[in-house]
Amino acid sequence: MGIRITLSAMRSVVALLTTLLVCSACGPAQGASGSSVVRSAVAGANAPGADVPETLAAATAAAQANIDRFTAGDFAGVWEHMEDSVREGITQKDFVTFYDTCKKTGAPISVRGMRLQPQDEAIVLMKVSGVERSRIMVYEGGVWNMQATEGFASHLGEPVADIIAKEEAAGLCSR
Template sequence: MTHNHPIRRLGALALIATATLAVSSACTGDDEAPAGNPAQAAAGGPEAKNIEGAKQAAQTVFDRFAGGDFAGAWDMYTAAGKQAISKDDYVKLNQACSRKGLAIQLTSARMEGADRAVVIAKQLVAAQSYTMVYEGDAWKLEPAKEGLALYKQGAAKAIAAQKKAGTCANQ
């Protein structure tokens, strides 16, 4: 029996997406960057505390992740996410087990209270929900419970666990 069965690979993709992050924003067609974008927050201003701000931040996380900028994606995690795994371990884990280069597209989003948004993102045919939390004047990705549990193992054990489960894309 092979571990490269297409269904297993889709399951691995979904697990990797859940354990990693990524969120997306809708295109506006405007030539100017909308208020509340991540660049504005980096310039010292707060991001817009609305669904558009959450979507833009989510897309930025997804773009960083899909492009292989795992350190940049980790930078957009909540404080709890950053406490669960160091930036170095997060980068090692994702360099070893994540697929790079596959675009992650935001398909829908909704607010859940004043400081939380739920976004749905799709990579290939797998869709996953993600939670964005407004923390410190910016939208941050809140890792799923499964991701936090994986991260708390550290890079070496998390890589081994993903390889054992057949969810490490680069095995």
């Protein structure tokens, strides 16, 4: 009888340890409260069939990843993670030309989530040099993409040389 109890107790301990080992390998879920880890699901956010959660944490992580691309000067990567209407309204080549001509990179930008909105939108706040500005992230095709600013969206469909000339005339080119 003592051997049966010991064998049964050992089986229980092995089952418990196996469960703990499996659970610890999983880690927290993407977007789980308290997690500061940005998972790679955001890095390939425009991949067809991507399974990115429709949460504020996922929208914030996608925004931070896109802003990090901008800060690094990866404007082609930024274009890939803009909303569909941007990618339909300006070619990647023209987008890169515009950003190479008019935008300054380098300063770190932090992003924090503000709130989820109806109709697949999230508001995030971007902070650079102590100044915060809001941006909208849109959930389309199972991924979070950045919405163009109102000013930039108004130029979509125009030749890139015209966009640059207007931005320069308005004093908005920072290079």
